[in-house]
Amino acid sequence: MNDLVTRFLDTAGERPGEVAVIDPDGRTTTFGELRRLALEVSTGLRAEGLAPGDGVLFAVRNSATAIGVFLGSLRAGAVVISADTAVGPALVSARLRAYRPRWLIAESPFFTTSVVGPVRAFCRRRGWPVPDLRQPIADPGIRTVHIGRRWPGVPRSALALKDLFDRVPAAPAEPDEDAPALVVFTSGTTEQPKGVVHSLRSLTAAVTMLGGHLPFAPGDVMHADGILAGLPALLGGARLSLPKPSAPPKRFAADLADRRVTHAYGVPVHLAEVFGVLPRWPDHVRHLVMGSAPAAPAVLRQALAAVPGGQVRSIYAMTEAIPLAVARAEEKLAHLEQGRPGDLLGTPSPGVTARIAADGELLVSAPNACLGYLGGPPLTELATGDLARLDDEGRIVMTGRKKDMLIRGTYNIYPGLYEPSIALLPGVREAAMVGTPDPVTEDETVVLAVVADSDEADPARLVRRLRRQLPGLIDAEAVPDRIVVLPDLPRSGRSRKLDRGRLRELVTASRP
Template sequence: MPEPPPADLPASDLLQDVLAHAQRAPRSPALIDARGRRTDYAALAHRIRATAGGLRAHGLRPGDGVLFSIRPGPDALVVALAVVAAGGTVVFADPGVGAELFTRRAELAGARWAAAESLLYAAAGLRPARRWARRRGLLLPDYAALGVRHLRAGPWLPGVPRGALSARRLTGPPLDPAPDPDAPAVVIFTSGTTDRPRGVVHTLRTLSAGLGLLQQRCALGPGDVVHTDQLMLGLPALAGGACWSLPGTPLDPARYARGLVERRATHAFLVPADAARVLDVAPRWPGVRGVLLGAAPVVPALLRRVRAAAPGADVLCIYGMTEAPPIAIATAEEKLAHTGPGDLMGTPAAGVRVGAVDDELVVEGPQVCPRYLGGPAHDRVRTGDLGRVDDAGRVLLLGRRKDMIIRGEHNIYPGLHEPRIAALPGVVDALLVGLPDARTGDEEVVLAVVLEPGAALDGVRAALGAVVPGSAFPDRVVAIDEVPRAGRTHKPDREALRKVVRCASR
């Protein structure tokens, strides 16, 4: 079992760190948005305080949940930090999971507010827009029907509810934030079925601790420019007084590469699959002296390409989970030198304790979420990963206990989608599996279906858009004679299925 973390770790407060830097260096650059527009720390701090005051003036109470569906950008950052400053809870709500699961998550969170982009209101609420979205695999929820107070980001569009507040125009008496550090600050849904969604609850204290560990390890500070669309490194950059450069979403490899050069980025953070795409168009990253890779396995071939692109850069691989970001950190050199069994995850972050129970990694530390939504308090979490800690104190990953598939930024849970696919006309059974790509570390999502006699695979492909959201849409669909099964309970044997699918692709 993990040992208790030391009690003398320095306390941090992400929100106060950002506001304090605005006092020390008000005209230093804080943000560069996707269009190249710059915001200094004084302007950012003023917007956060004024928006928090506006939320309070319009009725947001401490403890209120705010469903949050705004892409990374200045408005998203301001609204999220203002909600926390006002004592509310940011409930990250991905509309791409499908309407049913989204609605169930919203009910579980008990949110009284929703903050979403105008385009989402229009796309979900207008019939022609809904048809357009469905054809692209987007099963969007009807935001306007949620029965909450609405805050829109972007211009007014048809479908936006009457009375929705504008994120840009919302203002009130500037609020000097003093939220309870141990009250829920964010809720992030990670897995679970429609009936039992799982929401990770972080307080301002645990969130600040985790992001503070990254800021300290990367030594982010004034003068640094961090190029990423990921909150995981953007927020630590701001807490350290650095500049957060936003490349825009979805990630465009060529645009990302131009931003590295034009904005004189010193640090880059990418998921491995996106790093491979950027390297394909830009094999050299001049001026970059820090690269972080995380959220998916990092294979040796990709590490060698990154080191060649940014010679001399500190290349770090982050192992973590939503419940405990980060857990361990490994340098590129450490990972490439590892010749033993398993995948080297590196040394636990400061104050983090990692152990194994029944071969499953268990984590305890200042950044561990205190509970799941609707669940009891805990002081450690099980990772779902098989592994051990070696004699040198390094974490080794030996496999994943979960069936989760990782593709790009998305965690795909087969159990959420397989029953609906199996219910399609002509389908007897269906399983989703991931096939690792040795070049990028990403996974190809393959749907294997057993068809009824006379049923056509093309018909199944055509029907998938109505039951599978775009974030989980399979890269490939194959027909198999039967699902491999194993054990006394005859459960599906996914590893055997992967072998069948590999053979079918040859």
């Protein structure tokens, strides 16, 4: 077997005394300790009756413990279900209904905030996204494991993580690499959550591909938030540095220096804030990877200035398949500066086959693609929802999102085709186009929202200049009816992607 768990165990066994993970609070865990934790969890869960295919609801914040429990659960044959408690109680409950787990593994505070009424009410008043785990806690058919000391609300029947240790090891069952191994929920209403189902094979392919794009060696330090983002580093014998969730820019910048980071990953919007406090990063940072959301040209320039002489890459990926393509920052900027429309996503990853459907949607098949969606048929080809074309070099160029399409008369407008070029204009830092209903024509009024560069002091002058420049830059049918200047574009989610719904509300409210 050469799956990601086996590969990690082999790598960790070769360097037991070396530091593998630096937790957000600075605590360190060696490869040997992490390997032992994964093996103890695997053996203990099987001894307690976990059967291959059992669902394990996973509510553990990013840490060395989370990585060890995750790997151990996979080795035991579990289907790990990401609770992602930050989404709020309604979605967590809907996800439990979509996939009823047999096990719940959670940190003790999650039990307290779910069960103890005054604590739960206090957290909600403060706006903290606390989970609602009352349903699995109360279900007698669900076994629970708590991590950390026993807090109020932890069921009496719950096992402590340490209760799984020191069990008599048995020969692990041969894993079925094509069976479900991970369920990650993406978007969807509370009634219809959308669960992406990965196999051990697709996860292994994803980690292998990421490692191919960003090679690691012992002595390297990867600063990244997330288990899958960090596993390529660990498999390469490198150290994983976990940032504090939603780390303030100054804290992120300090970690780069204090932890001697060589590789860093971040969301473009958050990285832009870091560049604001640290324009030039320490020389030991050689690789910077951006992902989870598009990067504006201004951020690409800042990234290149922050890591001069290093490599800055932008990853195109989906929850369904990580990664699909990678582009160098220099390539993306050159594409725009040469007047080519769309956002250059890069060359498809090795093994990824891309084609364009009749309606322009990008379709892919790849070894790292998910099995399908929870409750749905197996997928043989993944519909990305992105409109794209392949250039003469076989690179993917995104021209928009199908769901973002605007309609003006008989013309379809795809904002993603124009936004990167508009953001390249002097005085513009970010740009986004949305449509608002026109009660007279029943078409959409096209509104361009821009965020001005810091050196652009007069919004009215910027709007006048854009009105002169846009007709020569974009198709005549796509020239906006209105241009508004905002201090920032609204963002949502952990990746802080553009919230077009909220943007539509803002520009509607600002209508003269």
